[in-house]
Amino acid sequence: MSYNYFGKKILILGMGLTGISCINFFLKKGIKPKIIDESKHPSNFIKIPQNIEYSLGSLDHQWILESDLIVISPGISSFKPILIKARLLGIEIISDIELFSREVTCPIISITGTNGKSTVATMIEKIAKKSGYKAFLGGNIGVPVLEILDKEADLYIIELSSFQLENTFNLKSKIAVILNISEDHINRYPNGFQQYKNTKLSVYNQAEICIINSNDKIEKSLIHSKNKKWISFGTNRSDYRICSKSNDPILFFKNKKILNTSEILLYGYHNYNNILVSLAISDAMQFPRNDAINVLKSFSNLPHRFQIIKNEKGVRWINDSKSTNVNSTQVALNSIKTTGTIRLLLGGDSKSANFNILKNIFRTLKIKIYCFGRDGIKLSKICEKKSIYVENLKKAVILISKQVKSGDTVLLSPGCSSLGQFSNFEERGNLFIKLIKEIT
Structure with missing residues (x-):
């Protein structure tokens, strides 16, 4: 048309x-x-x-x-x-995505989800290029899709936020994936979480191949599902799954072993899931499996995404500033294995999300929570015995540097938008890195 x-x-x-x-x-x-x-x-x-x-x-x-x-x-x-x-x-x-959709003639891989979008999109771009495709990445990751429209491409990979999907109606993806859906941006949607979820689900409407997270219990009845191929990941019954019986979980397709996580650079279950999805997308695109595995083995974290900044004197400092919602903080905490204290930096604009879901995690962990920013005082009341309110990130890092001991992990995973004290999550993460270098 x-x-x-x-x-x-x-x-x-x-x-x-x-x-x-x-x-x-x-x-x-x-x-x-x-x-x-x-x-x-x-x-x-x-x-x-x-x-x-x-x-x-x-x-x-x-x-x-x-x-x-x-x-x-x-x-x-x-x-x-x-x-x-x-x-x-x-x-x-x-949206600009709708303008883009009306012009494109080559295949599109559309990637959305509450967390992990940029990591998976970047993985797929690298695998596609390794496989010989002229592939271009754009969208929510920083390069507007209309800027890559004139490129001589044979594949587009686009990262999509729910905000971009709100006004997108003709996106015909070769492959569409929702990595996960959890509470985020609830203050944006008058009808709450279900409206946010339905917006995300719209990415499947005109897709050929739909990759779904089995843990999210996606209602296929909400999707126009004519002539679609469905591929699942996430649970033991999924097409792509993680077997975690050993210390180093193994990634499987059906009953066939694909990759042992001991062979990769990334750390944490959220990253193992990101690799699993990338394998599912690569196989659906029929990229050579060896090319995909070689890229994934050498892939290291993008800046501000569970990025280990310093590991010295028995103390790990992790920058997870891209954590802008409560679920991403939950994922980060579940990814840390330590005998020492987790010193969590939490705060910013909570976007009306329900942070009480962290209560049970806080109770079971050896943790000290340093709450800062716009909603810092409110967040410090979730688990008052283990929390302290600190005015800003700099004061929090100074305080932690005086209290930290060998075996501890310092984690900036704010669970909030950076607005109020920073213009974006990159500025917040860069200040954290600078403070670590100066203060420690």
Whole structure:
């Protein structure tokens, strides 16, 4: 199906990387869109071409209700009253992923989930290239998909957030995978967790091959499942599974051993699951199994994702700043094997998530919790006997450096958005690394 945008009033919402890529997309087609940003001083304002009309400071603008097509950036909520009104007027609101989907002619591997998206997407990119594919990676990982659209590709790998999927309707993936679904961004969705979950599930709607996590008990009835191939991972009854009877778990497909985790660089069950999914995707794409295994054996953690920064004098310092939801903190804690104390740095903007699910874990662990940031005081009350409130990350690291003993593990796994004290999780993680080097 060919889409014609000529003669339409096109409006872009948001001047982030996505918004800029949308402007360039339309300009290449000879179409001039308008653009709005909620900030009075957006950081990418300098990148706006001179002939583009813009408005700053608020979304409440007549342009929205006068548009034929609105392309919304993922950072802007789809549920703002003016956007609900626009939909009622029949105005089309889509994402940059939807624009991309309408143009692509080669296969797409779509990867979403609450945690692990970037790791798996990067693994698949490396395996695809090793297998001889001209593969390009984009989406939520940092490169807008419209920027890779003109590449001479024979495969696209896209990482997708629920925010991007909210306004995506024609994504026809060769393979779609949801790595996991747990509470996150609940403050974004008026109808709570089920609405967030349904948004994630939409990635399967037009996919040929659906890879599902058996632990998530996905309701296939919610998915348009005509002519789909289903592949499962996660439990003992899944197609791809982990056998953990020994100290070094073994990865299986059906009853055939694929890989012993003692042969890989990554550590922790969440990473073993990421490798399992990557094998499932690789096999579904018919990448040579040996190429996949060789890439996965040598793969090391991406920055800020359970990254061991220092292991000295019997103390491990782990940067898991990418942990922006409670489930990722839970996963990180379950991945640590130590006889000493776990010193957990927890805090930031909790996004209205239920952190009480950590209560039982805290009770069973030898742990000291240092709570900081916007919701630090509230988080310190989850397990008051083992928690302390510290104003910010720097003060927490200074305090830990005075208390830490051989055998301890210091873990930055905040479980929260970085907003309030940092602009993003990378800035938070980089400060943690800097503090470790300076203070310890």
